[in-house]
Amino acid sequence: MEMQHRARENCLEKSTEILESHQLCSSKDGKGKRLWNKVKYQLVEYHSLPGYLRDNEYILSHYRSEWPMKQVLLSIFSIHNETLNVWTHLIGFFIFLSLTIYTAMKVPNVVDIHSLHFPDILRKADLQKVHSELMTCLPSLPHMPYLHKLWESSMDLFPSLSSWYVMDLLYNCLPERFSHNHTDVCVLSAMMEDVVNVVAPSMTTPITRWPFFAFMGGAMFCLLASSTCHLLSCHSERMSYIMLRLDYAGIAALISTSFYPPIYYTFMCDPFFCNLYMGFITVLGILTILFSLMPVFQNPEFRTIRASLFFGMGVSGVAPVLHKLFLFWHHPEAIYTTGYELLMGMLYGIGALVYATRIPERWRPGKFDIVGHSHQLFHMLVVAGAYTHYRAGLVYLKWRDMKGC
Template sequence: MANETGWHVVELLYNCLPERFSSGNHTDVCVLQSVKEDVANIIAPLMVRPITRWPFFAFLGGAMFCLLASSTCHLLSCHSERLSYIMLRLDYAGIAALISTSFYPPVYYSFMCDPFFFNLYMGFITILGVATILFSLLPVFQNPEFRSIRASLFFGMGVSGIAPILHKLILFWHHPEALHTTGYEVLMGLLYGIGALVYATRIPERWMPGKFDIAGHSHQLFHILVVAGAYTHYRAGLVYLKWRDLNGC
């Protein structure tokens, strides 16, 4: 009896789905006639075809790995010189992982219906991210003379995301979700870019040596900006998921 009732409810909901999700129009038996179309659009993808979440989870995994590696580095780097070298290289690898996985949600959900550009952008950022992670693990990478190179390398990874974002805007300029996500991505890029600039130039302690040894120095500001950028990108990812859940290709 319970199963029959459950199937009856599903059937009635199916009859109320928007045209994209239903093969026929059965409004005569619809029990949700007064419900607005946008409510049905929320129900429909959950019943029919929710979009895959792995690119979004990959980004969350990269962000958590970055923050965990950084926390571990700050906690254990004072143990010994050898362990400090290992932790610093792990910290740089975490930054590279965060930047590369940040590309996955916008690239996947923007070009999921275009295999050529999907593979092009996803392949490029994956190869670049793996190469940067491997380079980050080299002992020479943490030498002080490579400080500007480190910042430039991470900054260059972020700048490479301009191409798919502009491409997305050209393809979906008439979709408000494309503009919405681009706003988040521009803000994320600014936060990451400012963080890299502060890290490389050692602002503000270079202006007033000794005044920011405990709080307010460049490395702390860098971490705050990175967390803010990651959260901004998280908000963009939620917009992508809702957009593709409701509209598909």
């Protein structure tokens, strides 16, 4: 009887121990889950990253690693070592989107009449139409009743004197305003403006805009692809693989389309060289994109080769620029656009050099993890270079709208 009682007590003690042990394990599991939920989306250091996310050993901390897509998307509003990489090009994308809309709406389809040089207009104008407009408006000048004879007599007395020169003298030498009984009347400048409005549209037909907007589209694609890549690449290895190739394709698209405005508008009157240069840069861009799709191209040891390849695409623009200067050295627009293009190339070149050498973080590893590392500097230089090229494109449009071929 006593033995049964002891056996029952021993069994009860074991059951209690098992229950307490189970409760303790459950408690630990609950705390562990809560702790894991708290830390699983924390930033990690470089040595904790999977191999496909290890790209820059000089950036030591603040990495996101294999986060779910929801947390990855929300991380655009948090601080990590990719925050400024995302926002520098995302802001750049919206800048170029705004510039594209502004240019399409505000930059006139034909050149501004007030920016034209009057003799240039009259050289190409229909002089009979000019004469008709002039004779219509001259009688309204009250103190100059014989002014209308100046046109006819000048042609009779000085047949060798071109009509445009006489009209330019009238436009520039006579007073702008006359008064009669304190009432404003027709002025010569207004008259000549009416003449310009008649004759100018026939000689200022706007040139095609597609090369300019192709560049703007290439710039926006590059900036948006880069921003998306830096935001989403930490999700998974497959996502990183896709995003990096999209990023490389965007860079190649930007460089290729950057050549379209200068080549097209410089050689629009020479189809052979226009097609030659544009075909060459297009094929080179496509080959660069295809090479970028190769898996080996993604490895960190190919960083310098990647930068050199894109830098080489930029250097290939030297030939058409030199050709432009040879053909149009006496045109100020050729000099202005070349200055812009040299500045753009310098910005892109410095950006590629900074990217390849990983300056400044290589000098002080871990000090530029959040702000100031090479990729952020590279992004800002790309935006600055693209904007410089946008300014050059506006010069090309105005030049060719005014001059044609």
